[in-house]
Amino acid sequence: MKLKSFVLFVVAFSNILFGWGDQGHKLINNKAVALLPAEMQDFTKWKDYITLHSVDPDNRKKDDKSEAPKHFIDIDFYKEFNAGKMIENKKDLVAIYGDSMVTKQGLLPWATLDTYNKLIQAFKDKKKDAVLLYTSDLGHYVGDGHQPMHTMLNYNGQLTNQKGVHARYEIKMVDKYIKEIEASITKADVKKINDPFQYIFDYIANANSVQPVLLDADLYAAKSAGSNDNDEYLRLMWFKTRYVTEIQFNTAVTDFASLIYSAWIEAGKPDLSGIQ
Ligand SMILES: [Zn+2]
Structure with missing residues (x-):
C-alpha cells in the first residue's frame, strides 16, 4: 500500500511538472529552428538534435534537485504582479519574500534568461x-x-x-490534438529582441492571463462529458481551448526563434559553418 501510494504520488507529481509533454516541446523546438532567417541557415543542420533534446530539462529533474523550480513560476502568488507591478529583479524579490519562498514559487524567468546568456557565450x-x-x-x-x-x-x-487539469490539458489533450496544433503553426517574423528579460516576463504574464479560459473549459467539458477522463471530455476541452492553445504554441515558436536569433546577433553573428 505504501509503495502504491508512493508510485501514485510520483506519477501525479511528474505529470504536474512536465510542461506540454514530450510532443509539445518537440514541436516547439523543431518549428522554431525551421523559422530562423536565411542568414542563420547553417544553424538548421542541428534541428533534429534540438528537437530530440527539447525534453532533456524535464528528464534532468530526477538527478538534479535544482532543476524543477526552473520550469514554472506561480507569478500570481505575488501581490505585486496582481497589482500590475511585478518585481522582476530576483534580488529585490528575495529581499521581500526570502530565497526559499521565491524558489518555491518557481524560477522560470530567471532560468530562461540565464540560459539565453549562456547561449550568447x-x-x-x-x-x-x-x-x-x-x-x-x-x-x-x-x-x-x-x-x-x-x-x-x-x-x-x-x-x-479541478485537480489533475494540468495533465489533462498539457499532456492528454495536447497529445491527442498535436497534428492540429502542428498544422496551425504559421510562418511569422523572427525579430531581434532588445530587452530579453522584459520580453520573457511579458510572455509569462500573457500566458498567465489565459488561465480562466482553461479552467472554465475544464469545468464545462467535465460537466458535459459526465467525466474528465474520456474522449468526449478531451474533444470538448479542445473545442473550448483550441484558439488560445494554438496562439500559445505559435508565440512559443516565434519567441524561441527570436531569442536564438538575438543571442546569435549579440554574439557578433559568428560563422555557423565554422562551429565544430
Ligand atoms: Zn518543463
Missing part, C-alpha cells in the same frame, strides 16, 4: 556542444513559459476543485 566561444545544449534547454524553458499552467498559482486546479 556559447556562440561567442564557437562551441558546438554548448550551443546545442543551451539552445535545446532554452526552447524547453520558453515552451514552459507559454504553458499557462506553468505560470499560475492554481497550476493543477487544486484551488478550484
Whole structure:
C-alpha cells in the first residue's frame, strides 16, 4: 500500500511538472529552428538534435534537485504582479519574500534568461556542444513559459476543485490534438529582441492571463462529458481551448526563434559553418 501510494504520488507529481509533454516541446523546438532567417541557415543542420533534446530539462529533474523550480513560476502568488507591478529583479524579490519562498514559487524567468546568456557565450566561444545544449534547454524553458499552467498559482486546479487539469490539458489533450496544433503553426517574423528579460516576463504574464479560459473549459467539458477522463471530455476541452492553445504554441515558436536569433546577433553573428 505504501509503495502504491508512493508510485501514485510520483506519477501525479511528474505529470504536474512536465510542461506540454514530450510532443509539445518537440514541436516547439523543431518549428522554431525551421523559422530562423536565411542568414542563420547553417544553424538548421542541428534541428533534429534540438528537437530530440527539447525534453532533456524535464528528464534532468530526477538527478538534479535544482532543476524543477526552473520550469514554472506561480507569478500570481505575488501581490505585486496582481497589482500590475511585478518585481522582476530576483534580488529585490528575495529581499521581500526570502530565497526559499521565491524558489518555491518557481524560477522560470530567471532560468530562461540565464540560459539565453549562456547561449550568447556559447556562440561567442564557437562551441558546438554548448550551443546545442543551451539552445535545446532554452526552447524547453520558453515552451514552459507559454504553458499557462506553468505560470499560475492554481497550476493543477487544486484551488478550484479541478485537480489533475494540468495533465489533462498539457499532456492528454495536447497529445491527442498535436497534428492540429502542428498544422496551425504559421510562418511569422523572427525579430531581434532588445530587452530579453522584459520580453520573457511579458510572455509569462500573457500566458498567465489565459488561465480562466482553461479552467472554465475544464469545468464545462467535465460537466458535459459526465467525466474528465474520456474522449468526449478531451474533444470538448479542445473545442473550448483550441484558439488560445494554438496562439500559445505559435508565440512559443516565434519567441524561441527570436531569442536564438538575438543571442546569435549579440554574439557578433559568428560563422555557423565554422562551429565544430
Ligand atoms: Zn518543463
